[in-house]
Amino acid sequence: MGDLLKRLVKLENIRKIYSKRVVLNNISLSVYKNQTIAILGGNGTGKSTLLRLIAGIERPNSGNIVYPTKSIQIGYVPERFPIMIRFTPSEYLYYIGRIGGVSKVILEKRIPYLLKRFQLKDNQRIQKLSKGNLQKVGIIQAILQTPDLLILDEPISGLDQHAQQELSIVLKELKEQGATILLTYHESNFFNDLVEETYYLEGGQLSTTIPTTEIEPMKLIIAKQLNQSAVKEWGEVIHAITEDNKLLLYVFEKNSDTVLSKILHLQGTIDSVLTVDTIKGKV
Numbered sequence: 001m002g003d004l005l006k007r008l009v010k011l012e013n014i015r016k017i018y019s020k021r022v023v024l025n026n027i028s029l030s031v032y033k034n035q036t037i038a039i040l041g042g043n044g045t046g047k048s049t050l051l052r053l054i055a056g057i058e059r060p061n062s063g064n065i066v067y068p069t070k071s072i073q074i075g076y077v078p079e080r081f082p083i084m085i086r087f088t089p090s091e092y093l094y095y096i097g098r099i100g101g102v103s104k105v106i107l108e109k110r111i112p113y114l115l116k117r118f119q120l121k122d123n124q125r126i127q128k129l130s131k132g133n134l135q136k137v138g139i140i141q142a143i144l145q146t147p148d149l150l151i152l153d154e155p156i157s158g159l160d161q162h163a164q165q166e167l168s169i170v171l172k173e174l175k176e177q178g179a180t181i182l183l184t185y186h187e188s189n190f191f192n193d194l195v196e197e198t199y200y201l202e203g204g205q206l207s208t209t210i211p212t213t214e215i216e217p218m219k220l221i222i223a224k225q226l227n228q229s230a231v232k233e234w235g236e237v238i239h240a241i242t243e244d245n246k247l248l249l250y251v252f253e254k255n256s257d258t259v260l261s262k263i264l265h266l267q268g269t270i271d272s273v274l275t276v277d278t279i280k281g282k283v
């Protein structure tokens, strides 16, 4: 079998129950080498649970999780990094690296390099760090050793813009090196360039079509005198296309006022605002 078709993880009929509530019900999924997969879904649908199971941090109540390539390196960025750590970031990362079998020489180079990339100062204990800086430690510990499979649970929430961009570059680098990336996030077009396959979780089931509860009224805002690059960072924009000098922006209805005022703020003009009834899969 070709390298690209190498299966890294296989989930067979996974079921996870918390206090009699079936959170994941009969989930099967294969994750292949060098794929980038997003798991999306509403709050509490079990995205984090599924990622923890794949990361091997929790066990399912039934079903199997198989890693056909025996010794894969898994990096896991939790949604919330544990706060009560009395080490500084570099002390902690050094400790984690040593447990993972990384040599002192490599760690002494790699830790300062990654701290610098993410502009993370090393002058405070982890328990005193802000949410964004904690998130950076969570990301760095997961990529300290180049992972075969990198699992990220809402990685951009709380990150400053520089760190978001750095994360995006790091993910692209890892992807070029052959890594598999599995991630979850909320309403954002930040990962559009990276994600190849999207799965949706609803009612304990995984599907490739967007669940009806996830379908929200959308607006298509057509703007003029505005470049596509200007909206690149706008989290509210689900999809942007340039056509005949016009910029077409798809946004959820609830965010349309925000986007309209951002356009006007940049001295763009509004050509028209249309209602888009449903999103079927992708816009």
Ligand SMILES: Nc1ncnc2c1ncn2[C@@H]1O[C@H](COP(=O)(O)OP(=O)(O)OP(=O)(O)O)[C@@H](O)[C@H]1O
Pocket: 018, 019, 023, 041, 042, 043, 044, 045, 046, 047, 048, 049, 050, 079
């Ligand atoms: N350790 C746990 N013990 C008990 N219940 C849990 C545990 N972890 C998760 N749950 C419950 O399982 C359900 C799914 O939680 P999970 O965090 O996986 O959802 P999610 O899709 O990641 O949500 P969000 O988008 O809000 O982060 C929720 O009802 C949650 O309360």
